[in-house]
Amino acid sequence: MGRICDPLRARRMARVLFSDIVVYAGDQVRIGLEKDDLLERLKLDIERARVFYQQNVDPALPDAERIFNFALVDVLVAGNRRVSTAIW
């Protein structure tokens, strides 16, 4: 299968990667938000997601990194606004 060149498909893949982290490690996401150590706590999961993303998305795609980071914030952080935390 070829690498993804379409920004919409790249965005979708990034969102799937982070929604998987929520599905499989939902408690850790919640605790990470509560303790404000989300990125550190999920460092390995996020790195693995990043490697998978980079393996499947064409590096020539403009904004590939930004798409990934945006999905991280949108799914892991904004998607869990109900969590009671000092962050917001």
Added chain:
Amino acid sequence: MRPLSDQNFYETLEISSDATLQTVERAYRIARATYHPTSAATYSVFSEEENAEILRRVEEAYAVLSQERLRREYDARLRREELGDTARPTREPVPQPKARPVPSPLPSPQIEFDLGPVEPEDGVYDGPALRRIRMSRGVELEEISALTKVNGFYLQCIEANRYVELPSPVYVKGFLREFAKCLKIDPHRVVETYMKQFLERGEA
């Protein structure tokens, strides 16, 4: 009454956790009759979708509680959850943020994220292979669950190769077939190779 997604299987069937098999069967028959689309008891109370969701939940509850081995494992998980473990015997794929026991800084319970090739080179579809294919297709687990009507918890168990938490083989075959169709891969091949591992390792 707690929302359906928060109920455990005993609550769904409205029985106590020490109910006998006869009680489970009786409760199942009553629940099925009550929530059947043609039932006068719930006509106009629930929408068709709600009825279907309740019935699906009832079927799942019965599938687990009517089998001694599955029920024993399910009870064990319920007890662990009561003690604050993170195992989730209930069906919701994502736990809601609510008052819980003191959170422990344990490592992520996520299954190892295998970064191998997307399509298995040996043609053997195990859980991580199915997960990689799903992610490469850009499909969320919840979407698969919505399309196939297979409980998200069971899909997670399939992807994590948690064989002991899966129901009897006949159900797993059906789940796999639907899962494979969604991913546009050969259902026959997926069922054949996954079930081989399931039957070998699930019995171990």
